[in-house]
Amino acid sequence: GEDVEQSLFLSVREGDSSVINCTYTDSSSTYLYWYKQEPGAGLQLLTYIFSNMDMKQDQRLTVLLNKKDKHLSLRIADTQTGDSAIYFCAEILKSGNTPLVFGKGTRLSVIA
Amino acid sequence: DVKVTQSSRYLVKRTGEKVFLECVQDMDHENMFWYRQDPGLGLRLIYFSYDVKMKEKGDIPEGYSVSREKKERFSLILESASTNQTSMYLCASSQPGTGSYNEQFFGPGTRLTVL
Numbered sequence: 001g002e003d004v005e006q007s008l009f010l011s012v013r014e015g016d017s018s019v020i021n022c023t024y025t026d027s028s029s030t031y032l033y034w035y036k037q038e039p040g041a042g043l044q045l046l047t048y049i050f051s052n053m054d055m056k057q058d059q060r061l062t063v064l065l066n067k068k069d070k071h072l073s074l075r076i077a078d079t080q081t082g083d084s085a086i087y088f089c090a091e092i093l094k095s096g097n098t099p100l101v102f103g104k105g106t107r108l109s110v111i112a
Numbered sequence: 113d114v115k116v117t118q119s120s121r122y123l124v125k126r127t128g129e130k131v132f133l134e135c136v137q138d139m140d141h142e143n144m145f146w147y148r149q150d151p152g153l154g155l156r157l158i159y160f161s162y163d164v165k166m167k168e169k170g171d172i173p174e175g176y177s178v179s180r181e182k183k184e185r186f187s188l189i190l191e192s193a194s195t196n197q198t199s200m201y202l203c204a205s206s207q208p209g210t211g212s213y214n215e216q217f218f219g220p221g222t223r224l225t226v227l
Contacts (some may be wrong), residue, residue: 008152018134027178031214042116042202042218043155088154092214099170100216 004103011109018076020106022089029091034074037086084110116219124225131190144186150202162207193226
């Protein structure tokens with residue numbers, strides 16, 4: 001079955017870049033997502049990438065997709081204390097009525 | 113502003129009680145989901161629904177049931193609460209569509225404690 005793996009913790013200094021990594025097993029994924037969960041809140045979509053793309057950039061965020069290795073990464077440039085949160089990688093196998101498959105989440109701690 | 117609301121942020125119940133968690137979305141979405149979130153386990157899908165009166169089991173449906181009588185409302189029911197159901201419960205909704213990126217919108221969560 002499908003599985004999404006990511007490391008549980010990451011700690012960076014304010015102003016440095018953060019890179020959160022994710023691997024997935026199903027090569028038929030159509031969209032891959034990064035969700036952010038701030039303390040005490042629900043998840044919010046941060047960015048997504050279509051499976052035929054290699055890279056997507058959105059302000060401080062860069063998403064890289066390596067389909068051959070089934071590896072997805074999220075890079076946050078100039079990490080701020082407000083970026084401290086849990087980041088979830090997720091995939092969907094096809095559009096329409098298929099649930100997302102989430103990773104366990106990476107807790108990013110930003111040290112001032 | 114799109115919204116998914118959950119009836120309670122915090123709930124404390126006793127073992128054996130019947131518990132109702134309510135979720136309402138105002139986006140006219142077809143799909144609704146219930147997850148539980150536990151440290152180190154991430155999000156696990158309990159049930160989801162693609163339409164009114166329809167429901168599908170997720171990965172961990174045991175001990176839970178759901179009800180979707182109206183499009184905007186999706187209820188999660190714990191028939192007889194147990195201590196291992198102490199968790200954070202998250203509701204989400206989405207709109208399906210060919211070629212859509214299927215964003216799921218999440219509620220703020222209900223932290224349930226079963227004593």
